[in-house]
Amino acid sequence: MEAIDIEPWLFRVEPLEGESFSHFLGRFRRANKLTPTGLGKMAGLGGAIARWEKFRFNPPPSRQQLEALAFVIGVKGDRLQEMLPPLGVGMKLEPVRLCGACYAQSPCHKIEWQFKTATGCDRHKLRLLSECPNCKARFKIPALWFEGACQRCFMTFAQMAEYQKLIV
Incomplete structure (x- = not known):
């Protein structure tokens, strides 16, 4: 019997208005039972997912990285870009804040x-x-x-x- 390569399928998760990249990545991973490492491997991004979930955007994700992630998760790269802080806007890594x-x-x-x-x-x-x-x-x-x-x-x-x- 021959082994068959089966492409993995993933549940789609739509970003919410104003949602942070960290929160979205966590929701996507939970819906698909993935770890940061697992999602990083699927997208060819290594440990970048774990770094981005902690608001570590220095250096910011490149267009190529966003497109690689977009391909895997089914969300356009431009939409992912909207979840990142605008260029030149300083970020607080800690403490995490909310309203x-x-x-x-x-x-x-x-x-x-x-x-x-x-x-x-x-x-x-x-x-x-x-x-x-x-x-x-x-x-x-x-x-x-x-x-x-x-x-x-x-x-x-x-x-x-x-x-x-x-x-x-």
Whole structure:
């Protein structure tokens, strides 16, 4: 009997409006039961996926890298580019920040929350959170957010909006 090469198939995952690259990569990997290394190998990108999930964009992904990833995941390279910080915009790698009110409306991490210039949410006029208001645990990288809640005490990100302070 002869072995047959079977092409792997993947579930499609559509990016959400304003979603960060880290959060999208995590959602895609979970839907397809892939590790960062596994996705990196499929796209011929080595360890780049794990680096990008941690907001390490220095150097930023090249057009060629984005197109290789786009081919594997079925999302256009231009759409992937939109999930990255614009050129010249400084990023905070840590702490990971969020607006609970935004998350309640659209359950994803927004790339704009990690901009160095961001201190609050422009939509809700609330300060961004960098830790759970209940147990004080720092937020994990968005690629690991699968329940929409603190990974220590399980308070939902939407509930956290009640603890956010207004921007003065």
